[in-house]
Amino acid sequence: MTKSLDANWFTEVYDSHASAFSLKVTEKLLDVRSPYQHLEVYATETYGNLMVLDGCVMLTDRDNFLYHEMMAHPALFTHSDPKRVVIIGGGDCGTLREVLKHPGVEHVTQIDIDEEVTKAAKRFFPALTESNDDSRAELLFADGVKWVDEAEETSIDVMIIDSTDPVGPAEGLFKTDFLKRCHRILKEGGVIVQQSESPLYHSGSIIRDLRQGMQEAGFSSVATLPFPQPVYPSGWWSATLAGKECDVTRFREADASASDLAFDYYTADAHRGALVLPPFMRRLLD
Amino acid sequence: MTKSLDANWFTEVYDSHASAFSLKVTEKLLDVRSPYQHLEVYATETYGNLMVLDGCVMLTDRDNFLYHEMMAHPALFTHSDPKRVVIIGGGDCGTLREVLKHPGVEHVTQIDIDEEVTKAAKRFFPALTESNDDSRAELLFADGVKWVDEAEETSIDVMIIDSTDPVGPAEGLFKTDFLKRCHRILKEGGVIVQQSESPLYHSGSIIRDLRQGMQEAGFSSVATLPFPQPVYPSGWWSATLAGKECDVTRFREADASASDLAFDYYTADAHRGALVLPPFMRRLLD
Numbered sequence: 001m002t003k004s005l006d007a008n009w010f011t012e013v014y015d016s017h018a019s020a021f022s023l024k025v026t027e028k029l030l031d032v033r034s035p036y037q038h039l040e041v042y043a044t045e046t047y048g049n050l051m052v053l054d055g056c057v058m059l060t061d062r063d064n065f066l067y068h069e070m071m072a073h074p075a076l077f078t079h080s081d082p083k084r085v086v087i088i089g090g091g092d093c094g095t096l097r098e099v100l101k102h103p104g105v106e107h108v109t110q111i112d113i114d115e116e117v118t119k120a121a122k123r124f125f126p127a128l129t130e131s132n133d134d135s136r137a138e139l140l141f142a143d144g145v146k147w148v149d150e151a152e153e154t155s156i157d158v159m160i161i162d163s164t165d166p167v168g169p170a171e172g173l174f175k176t177d178f179l180k181r182c183h184r185i186l187k188e189g190g191v192i193v194q195q196s197e198s199p200l201y202h203s204g205s206i207i208r209d210l211r212q213g214m215q216e217a218g219f220s221s222v223a224t225l226p227f228p229q230p231v232y233p234s235g236w237w238s239a240t241l242a243g244k245e246c247d248v249t250r251f252r253e254a255d256a257s258a259s260d261l262a263f264d265y266y267t268a269d270a271h272r273g274a275l276v277l278p279p280f281m282r283r284l285l286d
Numbered sequence: 287m288t289k290s291l292d293a294n295w296f297t298e299v300y301d302s303h304a305s306a307f308s309l310k311v312t313e314k315l316l317d318v319r320s321p322y323q324h325l326e327v328y329a330t331e332t333y334g335n336l337m338v339l340d341g342c343v344m345l346t347d348r349d350n351f352l353y354h355e356m357m358a359h360p361a362l363f364t365h366s367d368p369k370r371v372v373i374i375g376g377g378d379c380g381t382l383r384e385v386l387k388h389p390g391v392e393h394v395t396q397i398d399i400d401e402e403v404t405k406a407a408k409r410f411f412p413a414l415t416e417s418n419d420d421s422r423a424e425l426l427f428a429d430g431v432k433w434v435d436e437a438e439e440t441s442i443d444v445m446i447i448d449s450t451d452p453v454g455p456a457e458g459l460f461k462t463d464f465l466k467r468c469h470r471i472l473k474e475g476g477v478i479v480q481q482s483e484s485p486l487y488h489s490g491s492i493i494r495d496l497r498q499g500m501q502e503a504g505f506s507s508v509a510t511l512p513f514p515q516p517v518y519p520s521g522w523w524s525a526t527l528a529g530k531e532c533d534v535t536r537f538r539e540a541d542a543s544a545s546d547l548a549f550d551y552y553t554a555d556a557h558r559g560a561l562v563l564p565p566f567m568r569r570l571l572d
Contacts, residue, residue, distance in 0.1 A: 005291055005297060005299070005306060009306065011291060011306075011308075013291070013308075016332075017332050018309065018310035018330065018331035018332040018333075019307070019308060019309050019310070019332070019333070019516075020291060020295065020297075020306075020307070020308035020309075020310075021305070021306070021307060021308075022297075022299075022305060022306035022307075022308065023304065023305050023306075024304035024305070024306075044304065045304035046302075046303050046304040046305070047304075047305070062486075063486060065566070199514075200348075200349060200514075200516055226514070228485075228486075228512070228514055228520075228521065228522040229521075230305075230486055230520040230521050230522060234514075234516040234521060235514065235515075235516050235520060235521015235522060236514040236516060236521060236522075263565050264564065264565055264566040265564045265565070265566065266564075267562055267564065267565065269558070269559055269561075269562035270559060270562065270564065272555070272558075272559060273555055273556060273558060273559015273560065273562075274559065275555075276553055276555035276556065276559075278550065278551045278552075278553065278556065279549050279550055279551070279553065280351070280550040280551065
């Protein structure tokens with residue numbers, strides 16, 4: 001019935017949506033069991049290197065620009081003047097690199113619980129870690145939730161929750177309780193952004209719940225931005241932003257348009273277009 | 287190395303990009319070899335019914351709205367007053383249904399070479415064929431290229447080339463020669479739109495060549511609009527428009543915004559956003 005995929009393929013099965021995505025691999029480059037997760041890196045035939053955590057595709061050389069740009073730039077062009085940024089998760093350092101492209105950013109703290117991810121990124125995805133030595137970057141390997149609890153009240157401009165799926169270790173990062181703690185450390189006018197799964201698969205579940213959690217946590221506005229992401233379930237992904245006394249349905253369009261930063265996907269037009277959700281999503285979110 | 291997919295899965299392998307997409311199927315509903323192609327229909331676990339032509343996924347119940355809306359509405363909201371529309375291919379009738387939503391459209395001719403596709407659509411995708419009895423619709427089962435050659439000069443407002451991939455039977459539909467023939471039958475102000483494959487996989491090849499072919503065929507403007515399409519290679523797809531003395535980089539935004547037509551994906555904002563290509567695509571197309 002089907003063309004079978006042999007051992008030369010890495011396949012991620014999305015059980016709850018009975019679909020799967022596969023990449024042909026040429027070599028396994030790394031297989032590490034850290035205290036937190038099972039980390040694999042493969043060389044693929046056409047996607048460059050592939051990082052896998054607990055069997056889930058995290059990123060490839062070829063298409064990670066979509067995710068990393070959309071996790072960083074919409075939030076940074078929404079905040080009026082982002083200076084202090086925190087990334088929870090994001091151990092591959094791709095989001096960090098994007099954040100550091102903004103010259104106005106004065107300090108970025110990245111807190112990932114698993115140093116093995118960053119070690120693997122340095123070795124196998126050196127482009128993503130090329131800004132790690134920037135004097136504005138601080139890399140911590142610790143529990144992000146604990147870090148948030150110990151951080152000073154109203155001290156942060158932008159928080160980026162660059163986590164794995166909301167099952168297992170990252171589950172708590174999608175809960176109202178954690179969002180309340182984030183709300184506490186954001187300044188007035190602060191922005192939080194969280195990866196929020198697939199518009200096709202999760203609009204009526206994870207995305208809706210996250211938006212509701214953000215509102216319950218005290219955020220005054222919420223916006224979900226869809227974007228393409230070929231290696232993630234359904235090939236379509238989203239980032240959800242929320243503002244602390246800040247309207248995240250608007251952004252600094254003139255600044256984004258005039259920006260001469262090097263982007264592969266992000267444009268002011270893409271940002272504006274993503275802010276208006278497809279009707280099917282609106283119906284599921286209401 | 288990989289979780290293997292057994293005979294309960296339908297897999298399409300994209301050889302040239304060493305990637306694959308799979309859906310779990312519960313039953314094979316149809317297996318027909320027409321004079322033109324091998325047509326299969328499966329019931330899937332979560333995507334509704336699935337149509338496959340020569341091993342390539344054509345559509346599923348769950349996500350065909352993305353493709354069909356983007357093949358119809360951008361072109362129809364670009365033309366100033368579309369009355370006569372031609373669809374080459376499109377035998378599943380999903381694009382036809384979208385076109386007929388526009389009350390100003392007076393006549394739509396759909397020419398697909400393979401009647402088996404429409405028969406299968408009627409049986410297994412009845413929602414797509416629900417407008418087939420509209421008095422404005424004319425369904426022909428014939429060679430689209432021949433039909434174009436025999437059509438009256440400057441008689442058509444909008445042409446939609448809703449074809450399979452540019453290999454095998456549909457290859458000619460992507461060539462400059464065919465585009466010239468289409469140009470001949472379009473009125474001044476006419477618009478043509480063609481499905482144009484994946485922004486990630488084909489920007490530097492099929493999309494670039496098609497845009498060049500359109501220009502060589504005499505069209506005065508060209509625009510490629512990306513959109514998500516989970517079941518197609520890379521999960522990201524595109525439609526390329528061209529205008530005969532018509533600027534396809536603009537559209538009737540006010541009409542599209544005010545429209546009360548029932549859309550699941552298309553909005554004026556999505557159209558406007560799609561018109562501005564991601565920087566990586568612009569670089570590959572230049």
